[in-house]
Amino acid sequence: MKIYKAYKFRLYPNNKQQKLINQTLGSIRFIYNMMLYEKEKAYKENKTIKTKNDLIKELPHLKQKYTWLKEIDSMALSTAMFDLEDAFKNFYKTKNYPKYKSKYKKNTYRTNYIKNTYKDKIYENIKIDMENKTITMPKLNQIKIRGYRKTKEIKGKIINATISKEINRYYVSVLYEIEKEDKKIIPSKVIGIDLGVKDLIITSYGEKYKNNKYITKYENKIKNLQKWISKKEKGSKNYYKIKTKLKETYKKLKNARKYRVHKITKEIVKENDLIITEKIQVKKLIEKKEISKYISDACLSEIIRQLEYKSKWENKYFYQISTYYPSSQICNHCNEKNIDTKDLNIRTWICEKCKCENDRDINSALNIMWEGIIKNKKMFI
Numbered sequence: 001m002k003i004y005k006a007y008k009f010r011l012y013p014n015n016k017q018q019k020l021i022n023q024t025l026g027s028i029r030f031i032y033n034m035m036l037y038e039k040e041k042a043y044k045e046n047k048t049i050k051t052k053n054d055l056i057k058e059l060p061h062l063k064q065k066y067t068w069l070k071e072i073d074s075m076a077l078s079t080a081m082f083d084l085e086d087a088f089k090n091f092y093k094t095k096n097y098p099k100y101k102s103k104y105k106k107n108t109y110r111t112n113y114i115k116n117t118y119k120d121k122i123y124e125n126i127k128i129d130m131e132n133k134t135i136t137m138p139k140l141n142q143i144k145i146r147g148y149r150k151t152k153e154i155k156g157k158i159i160n161a162t163i164s165k166e167i168n169r170y171y172v173s174v175l176y177e178i179e180k181e182d183k184k185i186i187p188s189k190v191i192g193i194d195l196g197v198k199d200l201i202i203t204s205y206g207e208k209y210k211n212n213k214y215i216t217k218y219e220n221k222i223k224n225l226q227k228w229i230s231k232k233e234k235g236s237k238n239y240y241k242i243k244t245k246l247k248e249t250y251k252k253l254k255n256a257r258k259y260r261v262h263k264i265t266k267e268i269v270k271e272n273d274l275i276i277t278e279k280i281q282v283k284k285l286i287e288k289k290e291i292s293k294y295i296s297d298a299c300l301s302e303i304i305r306q307l308e309y310k311s312k313w314e315n316k317y318f319y320q321i322s323t324y325y326p327s328s329q330i331c332n333h334c335n336e337k338n339i340d341t342k343d344l345n346i347r348t349w350i351c352e353k354c355k356c357e358n359d360r361d362i363n364s365a366l367n368i369m370w371e372g373i374i375k376n377k378k379m380f381i
């Protein structure tokens, strides 16, 4: 079984390397936008579709015209053409039309790994040295990295590396393909998970995982900064000062949430064999304004994504029951349905039939677990 895992490191480029990274980010944006325009033009004028290979063939010509492109990692330029094609493939599926890249949005570039053997010498464009914590990237040579302190070696094949610039920090995310032994087990520990409105995660064991204090701290700080910035004159010195602070706090909040979610999902996958949760429709939930804050906070889709890949990683099972299963309305003791619980404000309720008291979320988690077990009964034989 093949598994894909990304390792994200902080990158410490020297001045010269920083300059080249910034230049590359700009060039990739330039080439991507230009090719997007070319594709649109070709389609409008001649109804022809330019494929990524057509676009890659145009690169040498462009390098003649814009000589500064020669200084840029050529693999990264080709990779941008792959990305453009993917953006169109995605458009046919999701109806989200490919956007022009903006300097003010996410600033990244990706380069695919290549390996050549020439006269018994191996050439690789991306290399990592985990002992000395350096990465070698095309045109940039060796750069210092930080992260995964205890990992002395990553066993796997590098697929690509993505460099990103976030405020004034640089990162590299290296995607590995890792071969894993495929051993299936009969699950003995099963967990049902309700993804929370009030708490992040509620389990069928009755545990409730909350946001931690850092998350609340940063959330409050953001609220205050937003209040301040609204009072400042747009474009003034203080305005920019607060704007930078705001950006930094967002980043801290994002990291605190990520750390929290990683910790929870790791624990759950470690302790259970079959992990059952609901399919969620985030978009639909956001439409209901009163819980939109919690939904974005809880980053539910991130929790699901992590549970899924970590289960696979640990040879455990992950299953999602249908969105339409009324997990919060059924009493887990007697199966009686109580439609009053559609009201999210009802936190506990007493079942009319069996008189059991149900905690809204734990009851849901238990129903999710039972439904998942029923749907996977073959697994237990």
Ligand SMILES: [Zn+2]
Binding pocket: 331, 332, 333, 334, 335, 336, 351, 352, 353, 354, 355, 356
């Ligand atoms: Zn009941």
